[in-house]
Amino acid sequence: MDEASCPEWSLASQAEHGGDLSAARLAYPQAPSPWLDLSTGVNPYSYPFGELPPACWTKLPDSGELQALEAAAAVAYGVPAHAQVVAAPGSQAIINWLPRLLPARRVGILGFTYSEFARSWAATGAKLTIAAEPAALRDHDIAIVVNPNNPDGRLVAAQDLYALAAALVAHGGLLIVDEAFADFLPGASIVPEMPASGIMVLRSFGKTYGLPGLRLGFAIAPAEIGLRLRAAFGPWPVSGAAIAIGSRALLDDQWIAMIRNRLRSNGAALDKILAAAGFVMIGGTKLFRLVRHDAVQLLYQRLAQAGILTRRFEAKPDWLRFGIVAPGAGQTRLRAALGLIGDQNHNGG
Amino acid sequence: MDEASCPEWSLASQAEHGGDLSAARLAYPQAPSPWLDLSTGVNPYSYPFGELPPACWTKLPDSGELQALEAAAAVAYGVPAHAQVVAAPGSQAIINWLPRLLPARRVGILGFTYSEFARSWAATGAKLTIAAEPAALRDHDIAIVVNPNNPDGRLVAAQDLYALAAALVAHGGLLIVDEAFADFLPGASIVPEMPASGIMVLRSFGKTYGLPGLRLGFAIAPAEIGLRLRAAFGPWPVSGAAIAIGSRALLDDQWIAMIRNRLRSNGAALDKILAAAGFVMIGGTKLFRLVRHDAVQLLYQRLAQAGILTRRFEAKPDWLRFGIVAPGAGQTRLRAALGLIGDQNHNGG
Numbered sequence: 001m002d003e004a005s006c007p008e009w010s011l012a013s014q015a016e017h018g019g020d021l022s023a024a025r026l027a028y029p030q031a032p033s034p035w036l037d038l039s040t041g042v043n044p045y046s047y048p049f050g051e052l053p054p055a056c057w058t059k060l061p062d063s064g065e066l067q068a069l070e071a072a073a074a075v076a077y078g079v080p081a082h083a084q085v086v087a088a089p090g091s092q093a094i095i096n097w098l099p100r101l102l103p104a105r106r107v108g109i110l111g112f113t114y115s116e117f118a119r120s121w122a123a124t125g126a127k128l129t130i131a132a133e134p135a136a137l138r139d140h141d142i143a144i145v146v147n148p149n150n151p152d153g154r155l156v157a158a159q160d161l162y163a164l165a166a167a168l169v170a171h172g173g174l175l176i177v178d179e180a181f182a183d184f185l186p187g188a189s190i191v192p193e194m195p196a197s198g199i200m201v202l203r204s205f206g207k208t209y210g211l212p213g214l215r216l217g218f219a220i221a222p223a224e225i226g227l228r229l230r231a232a233f234g235p236w237p238v239s240g241a242a243i244a245i246g247s248r249a250l251l252d253d254q255w256i257a258m259i260r261n262r263l264r265s266n267g268a269a270l271d272k273i274l275a276a277a278g279f280v281m282i283g284g285t286k287l288f289r290l291v292r293h294d295a296v297q298l299l300y301q302r303l304a305q306a307g308i309l310t311r312r313f314e315a316k317p318d319w320l321r322f323g324i325v326a327p328g329a330g331q332t333r334l335r336a337a338l339g340l341i342g343d344q345n346h347n348g349g
Numbered sequence: 350m351d352e353a354s355c356p357e358w359s360l361a362s363q364a365e366h367g368g369d370l371s372a373a374r375l376a377y378p379q380a381p382s383p384w385l386d387l388s389t390g391v392n393p394y395s396y397p398f399g400e401l402p403p404a405c406w407t408k409l410p411d412s413g414e415l416q417a418l419e420a421a422a423a424v425a426y427g428v429p430a431h432a433q434v435v436a437a438p439g440s441q442a443i444i445n446w447l448p449r450l451l452p453a454r455r456v457g458i459l460g461f462t463y464s465e466f467a468r469s470w471a472a473t474g475a476k477l478t479i480a481a482e483p484a485a486l487r488d489h490d491i492a493i494v495v496n497p498n499n500p501d502g503r504l505v506a507a508q509d510l511y512a513l514a515a516a517l518v519a520h521g522g523l524l525i526v527d528e529a530f531a532d533f534l535p536g537a538s539i540v541p542e543m544p545a546s547g548i549m550v551l552r553s554f555g556k557t558y559g560l561p562g563l564r565l566g567f568a569i570a571p572a573e574i575g576l577r578l579r580a581a582f583g584p585w586p587v588s589g590a591a592i593a594i595g596s597r598a599l600l601d602d603q604w605i606a607m608i609r610n611r612l613r614s615n616g617a618a619l620d621k622i623l624a625a626a627g628f629v630m631i632g633g634t635k636l637f638r639l640v641r642h643d644a645v646q647l648l649y650q651r652l653a654q655a656g657i658l659t660r661r662f663e664a665k666p667d668w669l670r671f672g673i674v675a676p677g678a679g680q681t682r683l684r685a686a687l688g689l690i691g692d693q694n695h696n697g698g
Contacts (some may be wrong), residue, residue, distance in 0.1 A: 016582050022413025037408070046407045058395045059386070060561045064371025089438045089588070090565065096583045100449045116583070121578050123580060212409045213589025215438065231472060234441045234465070240562025241587055 017336050018311040019212070024304060031307040036330050038323040039309040041150060041181060043136030044261050045326070046210035047249045058126075064297075066237070069247045076250040077203055078192035082123045084219075084226025087238050087246075090178060091202045091217030092116060094317075095230070099124040101228045102174060104141035110134060112158070112316065113146045114178070134160050134301045138167040146178040148185060151313070151321045153283035161199075169198030174225075180204040184260050184286035197222045205242075207287065208250050208256075214240040260286065266324050269331060274322065277338040282319065289322050296320045299338075306337035320328045354470050367670075368561070373653060380656040387672040388658040390530060390637040393615075395559035396598045405589030408620045409460045415586070418596045422567050425599040426552055427541035428667065431438060433568075433575025436587050436595075439527060440551045441477070443578070450471040450577045451523065451525075453490035458481060459505070460576040461664065462495045463527070484510050487516040495527040498535060500662070500670045502632035510548075518547030523574075529553040529566075533609050533635035539597030546571045554591075555684050556636065557605075558598050564594060565591040609635065615673050619679060626687040630667065638671050645669045648687075653687035 018039035025035070049264045070085040079085055088094045099121045107121045111130035118128055121142070129140065134156055137143035141165060148155045162301075165175040179201055191201050200221035206212035216238055219229050238246075249255070263286045270289055271281065277299075279291035288311075293299060296318050303310055311321040325331050335341050367388030374384070419434040428434055433608070448470045456470045460479035469478055478489065483505055486492035492513060496506045515525040528550055531537045540550050543602045549570040555561035564589055566580050579586075586594075597606070612635045619638055622628065626648075628640035637660075642648060645667050652659055660670040674680050686688050 017409075019409035021411050023406075025413075040409060042407075042409065045404075047584075055562070056396075056616060057560045057562045058391075059370075060366075060368035060389060060391065060555075061564075062371045063369050065372075067371075089442075090585060092583045092585060093438075096581055118624045127490075195595070206409075211406045212585075213404070215410075215585060215588045234444055234445045236439060236441060236564065239564045239590070241588070342515045 012166050013225060018309075018323075022311045023308065028304045028307075030131055031305055032101035032309060035228075036269065036325070036333055037286040038325055038334070039311040039321075040207075040212070040323055041321075042207050042323065043259065043263070043287055044211050044324055044330075047245065047252070049245045049248065052241055052244055056244045059240065061236045061238065061240050063235075063244055065240075065243050065247070068249075069238070069243045070218070072247045072250040073203070077189065077201075077217075077218070077220060079220050080192065080194060080196075082196040082223070083191075083194060084221050084223050086219045086226050086233070087242070088217050088219065088223065088229070088233055089238050089242070090206065090212075090214040091178070091204045091219075093215070094202055094219050095120050095178075097229065097232045098176065099126065102225070105253060106140045107142045108137040108140035108326060109144045110146070110149070111314075112152070113144075114150045117144050117146075118177075124147065129204075134164045134185065137164060139171075140168070141173050142176060143173065144176045144178070146179050146180070147190075148188060149284075149286050150181060151288065151319070152160070153181075153285045153290065155185070157186060158188075158193065161190050162193070162195070164197040165334065168299075169195075170256075173198070174200045178202045178204070180207055181285040181287060183208040183256065185265060191220055194220070198224055203248055205250075209245075211245065214242050215239070215253075216246050219260055248323060249259045249291060263324055264288065266326060269321070270324060272323060273331065273335055273338065273340065276340050279320070287324055289324075291320055291322065292318050293320065294318060303334075303337050305324075306333070308334060355445075357694045365518050367658075367672075370658065373477070373658045377653045380654055382656065384455050385657045385674070385682055387674060387683070388660040388670075389561070389672055390554075390610065390634070390635055390670075391556050391561050391672065392559035392612070393679075394611060396594065396604060398560075398597065399615065400680055401530075401590055403460060403591045407524065408564045408589065410585045410587065410589050410592055412584075414589075414592050414596070418587075418592045418599075419567075421596045421599040422552070426538065426550075426567070426569060429541065431539075431545040431572070432543060432577065433570050433572050435566060435568045435570065435575050435578040435582070436591070437566050437578070437582055437586050438564040438591070439555065439561075440527070440553045440568075441569050442564075442582075443551055443593060444469050444527075446578065446581045447525065450477065450581055451491060451574070455489045456491045456493065457489035459486065459492075459494045459498070461501070462476075462493075463499045463529075466493050466495075466525075466527075470673055479614050483513045488520075489517070490522050491525060492517055492528070493525045494524065495529070496539075497530050497531060497537060497634050499634075500528075500632075500660070501641065501670070502634045504534070504537060505665075507537075507542065510665040511542070511544070512546040518544075522547070525551070527551045529556055530634040530636060531652060532557040532605065533612060540569055543569070549574055551645055553598075554595055560594065563591050563594060564588070565595050573596050580690065612636065615675060618672060618676065622680065622684055622687065622689065625689050628669070633670075638672055640669055640671065640674075641667050643667060652683075657683060657686050
């Protein structure tokens, strides 16, 4: 199992994602440690879950407790009674399974967006189209919309998604909406008014609650699709810790409201830093900002040399995505790496 | 999401498994709490992992740390250099994926055994055969052997499995060996001498280390199958906690050796209790015993009424499986429920 004997490893599983600090350390061995990871869309504030009961480790996850977790998600996401909530070890695990459960010839994706949908469907031989407008997805077997979109934050209006789903369902199609970044955008989710067929929605627990290491996500789906997902994930789909933490956090409205305010002010501070460094705003969500700059490749490297990991995009060489950074040392470090500290000192002194 | 609206839930995901205390509590509401769960093959001694680093929750699992986990598994299981180790959120998750990754028409299973292999392959329309001897599996596309077997502990000799794999590989077939219960049986594993093609092996972390809530298991497979599994599980296959705990525990030979001795003496004590209660031994492993009794259904209920959950088998109404019970309160409770306490008091006094 030495690295030389399995070069396919990195290609197969970690290419083109944020959050891979091991790869960053190898590429920039001189960078100061610890790294400041701004390469993901993960909430920098983690849900404070306290002590976990020992049984969440030492027992097989229990069907009643799993049902309670899914019921909490149903409350948190406003799931209508006709839809099923299915827990999975991360919404990525659902993305991996969908092409096997929902065979489709023509798959349309609203792009530019998160690459894993295309990768996953391409592996089953589907014909992929990347469309610029939702209406262009109507003739497909499966239409996929990340909403709000990653990385540009584009938000498709609910009525446009319902109209798309109605057109799809008329010929047996399905709309998949990935709402991984909808939690901090009240009113953006299409879940509460979703129809009984033609739409399924993905939600990410880890990004919103700052606990991506937990591996927890949900599908909200018509009953028949929910049944197929349950069979795919089997009797113990998520860990005992995911059940214990998720069941509490999903019902904690107060925490979400508090963090939403914090992210708003942190986002405004990040916007100022990025503007001062000459980046042009493209868009974003409460958890990240997407900016443009002619010298992105140089700036990416300069940041990496300072131990700050950001997210660039192979297909968009002048784009860079920054995760939200909490006030304090992180913001100072980012300002310094972008050459802004001198200005601040001068202004302050 | 009320229960009445989704009756398919229990059918789809928790039917016929051990460890479901929620279902037991519903069926036996008068039973004393907490239940003593002897219905699984999980080690009653959990690996003492201490404090976890906060980053295992707040960061996406890192590719370098995942590689270190798989390298630890390679050492622990004696994996030859030509094979790939692939981590998954429980060996059950691998069982769910295999029929999608390895399409097969004729699937043969050495039985009677763990039901999830048959369920999973049947869902893809494969023709299933349950065979009584390994040689009868030679003509299949996929042959599956749980070794040692669950529930009867039957151990097929390594040379018989190598011969079976050679016969399978000659016509493009594959042997899948589930070694979920091999960890406490030194020398039983076929991994160290496995050939470069024709065999894949599953290992369970949670059962051996008493941490089934963690959801961690491994496939050990020829390179090409390993690559398909990595693509199926995607960039973040297991939780940060699974990586942190697994990486340490798998290299802790001393703990395994200590627990093996403890399980041996606990198993001998359980054997005495079961014999005294009139059960006839069929077999087992270091983590459970399978016994026969004409009155199993009555005894199952009597135990459940005393808050002790055991494992029965729909197809074998006179079989009952007991997990190993640690000395002390658990053993006393089991003796009492089986009507043996009076004897003990009499003998002792």
